[in-house]
Amino acid sequence: MSAGFLEIRNLVKRYGGAVAVDGASLSIAKGDFLTLLGPSGSGKTTILMAIAGFVKPTEGEIVLSGRNLVPLEPEERDLGIVFQGYALFPHMTVAQNVAFPLELRKWKPDAIAKRVEETLAMVDLTRFADRRPAQLSGGQQQRVALARCLSYQPDLLLLDEPLSALDRQLRARLQDEIKSLHQKVGVTVVNVTHDQDEALSMSTHIAVINRGRIVQYGTPDDIYENPATRFVARFIGRSNVATVERIETKSDGASALIAGQWLPVEPNPAVAGKAALSLRPEMIEIGPLGTDRTDARKVVMDARIENCVYHGGTTALDIRTAIGPLRAEMPTSRLGVRPTAGATVQASWPVRAGRIVSEDDTALDQQ
Amino acid sequence: MYVFFVLPAALLLFFLYLLPLARILMISATDGQGFVANYGAVLTSAPIHRMVWTTVEICAITTVATLLISYLIAYVLLQVSERTRMWMMLCILVPLWVSVLVRAFAWIAVLNNSGPVNSLLQYTGLTDEPVQLVRNQFGVMLGMVHYMLPFGILPLYAAMKGIDPKLISAARALGARPFTAFRRVFLPLSLPGLYSAFVIVFIFSLGFYVTPAILGGGRIVMIAEYIALLISQGYDWGIAAALATMLLSVVLAVVFIAGRFADWDSVLGGSRR
The missing domain is CATH 3.40.50.300 (P-loop containing nucleotide triphosphate hydrolases)
Structure with a gap:
């Protein structure tokens, strides 16, 4: 330095x-x-x-x-x-x-x-x-x-x-x-x-x-x-953070095991020790069921809407997925029909939107 | 409705305070050879002039000394830990509960020619003869300052506590050395507290009776004792009443003039805004 x-x-x-x-x-x-x-x-x-x-x-x-x-x-x-x-x-x-x-x-x-x-x-x-x-x-x-x-x-x-x-x-x-x-x-x-x-x-x-x-x-x-x-993911802005149990890297990319599900992720070499996945609410896209699931650059999963709060320009949605409860925030204009609680929809986000972060502040490799 | 709650106090004040006061004013104007003679005697009599000057001198010196020492102690009180402050407060307050008579005799016991202070002075060879510490002006002033210290310390401490310590930090961050920060920021902000302490202490000092009578050993006579002597030895009620009236006028003038700058809210425990 x-x-x-x-x-x-x-x-x-x-x-x-x-x-x-x-x-x-x-x-x-x-x-x-x-x-x-x-x-x-x-x-x-x-x-x-x-x-x-x-x-x-x-x-x-x-x-x-x-x-x-x-x-x-x-x-x-x-x-x-x-x-x-x-x-x-x-x-x-x-x-x-x-x-x-x-x-x-x-x-x-x-x-x-x-x-x-x-x-x-x-x-x-x-x-x-x-x-x-x-x-x-x-x-x-x-x-x-x-x-x-x-x-x-x-x-x-x-x-x-x-x-x-x-x-x-x-x-x-x-x-x-x-x-x-x-x-x-x-x-x-x-x-x-x-x-x-x-x-x-x-x-x-x-x-x-x-x-x-x-x-x-x-x-x-x-x-x-x-x-x-x-800590940083949750303190700066809002974020969904889920504990990652294991990360495996194969020829077609890395996957993380979260709540029993394997999800494609981008590896983060700076994280040593226990890891977590951080996903900003605004990166999650809610759409109707049946969207194409073959895009390797996207994570797609079913989600049930538990709560939906209208904020004018944006709408906040609490959803339940296979990896646990998530919060999503979408521009109201892109949401189409206003979703109702209990409905099943499809949640998706770009693979690079999910950030692998360190679970623990003290385990951080100080540069 | 609430008037009835105040009424007993008002009646008490009226009959036991205002009425006798009015009577003193009457006596000062009518007793003996009348108004002109009484007040004329006060203004022209050489013994009274000497006594008034003694009183003014002692009051001025003791007030200044009390305020200086009080300021230092109040400032220290502000800096020390909570625990030390509690002990210091105890030491300041306990003497308040001891009778002024007891304290005057205690000073005589401590400071007389064969007392512990003089013994120590002679033992260490600082003096050969005992030093006269009581039954003179010094003894009177010492006793008075000692008595008045809590009345100087408490209002000053109350006022200083209201000064935001961040202001001193701010002054230093802006480039002021500690003493400059004190002189330019702390001192001006503590002045209202100093004025109220001054009013309390100075008025107190004017009315001292027991302390000068005992520690002065009859040689130092201040105005309160002089008035008592005039009356008890049957000389002249008229001149005594005239003196008392003039003393009261001075006190009222001090309260009015200095009190305008004083910070009574923090002294009396109220908020400043």
Whole structure:
């Protein structure tokens, strides 16, 4: 691995006997938007706070453009951090909040005034310059927090669940705003969230974290389309995951034994040890019985519809098949006649849509 | 309907507090040679001037000392573990339940010329002669500060607890050294708590009676004791009432002016918004 802009090497953090981060390694390039994605308690915030300097690593290195951060105090690292809840100074106005880091850097008053004005204009808050944070809405406070970190143009911006306190609609809008701000400013971002939609839509790279370990690292589409483990498949998006008992490879391709049925699959050499099959609901096609079953690139089986939920553009179907219950999601327009519960239909999916994943996070071969 | 629940307290306050207070005002204006003579005596008498200056000096020094020490202790309370905090709280609160008389005599026992402190000072060779620690201004101030500390610590701690610790982290992430983060963020946010602690402690200090009487050994006379002496030794009810009225005016003025900046909600246990 070549030296990246930000390198985390074998980061370990123990609290007494409890392990919060268990040997995390990461390397990101300048300009990347990395999201640390994981359930609460997975250690993602600990990694972020170790980069920020508020958590002292038990072991490991954190290197930012060749500079080892670990021995430095938070104020010596010159990073930007947006805290959960924003941590705006309530006794200062918006403009004073944004000017604060510049004053600490001993800028001249007129330079500060100019930069504050530019930064507030960038986040569209110019007319709120003299308000106190308590007089602003959640979304506006969030933009002040961003402006406060961007005013001194740090190399690295850390975001600690920046959108978790906001309602759904506002969250979607601010996701777009942060993303376009990232493109405009070109700052490298490390973001922490447990919201997979946020991770998929904002990031250039995602590190999925579970129990203090980085389970998978990649681009959003790579993570979504090629999950490495059962955990990743279920945590990012929805997925049907079935335990694979055995995989056999013959001249005409590989087959997996699932619930007593042999299904054609594409082998995944990265998986060592116990395997599972992950199948995204939207890859399953529901059709009338009697479709051609000779296509070797497709898996076809009978299915009984147990439940059918109409979502407008898509329809979700719970079906029971020979390999167990599955969830399918189809564009309503392609479904034809609305299926009824109890009806028998035919379920099919392309062989390559079924991904062989590792059953267990710890059995993963760490690259 | 609810008026009836408040009525007993209102009656009690009226008959036992407001009525006597009104009578004091009356006496200050009518007793002896009347209003002008009484208040004129207060404003011109040299012994009263000396006594007022002693009172103001002692109150100012003890208030500042109490607030400084209280701020430090409240800040430490905020940083320590839950367990240590419980023990510290106990040490702060237990003296509150000990009578002020007992505490004054305890200080005399500890600090007099043959007490343990002086014995230690002489034993270690720091002094040859016993150092006068009580029955003087220092003794009075020590006793007062000791008495008032909980009243400074508790409102300050309540106000400091309301400051989000993330703000300090944010200040440091933005480039502030720990002391700068304290000075620019924590200190300004703790000021409302400091104002309320100031009002409580300063008003308290003005009214001290037992502590200066015992630890001052008759040499240090503050305003409360002076008023008592005027009355009990039968000198002049009119001048005593005039002094009491002026003391009350000062207290009300302090409550009104400083109280406007104070953070009573967190001191009294309410929410801030």
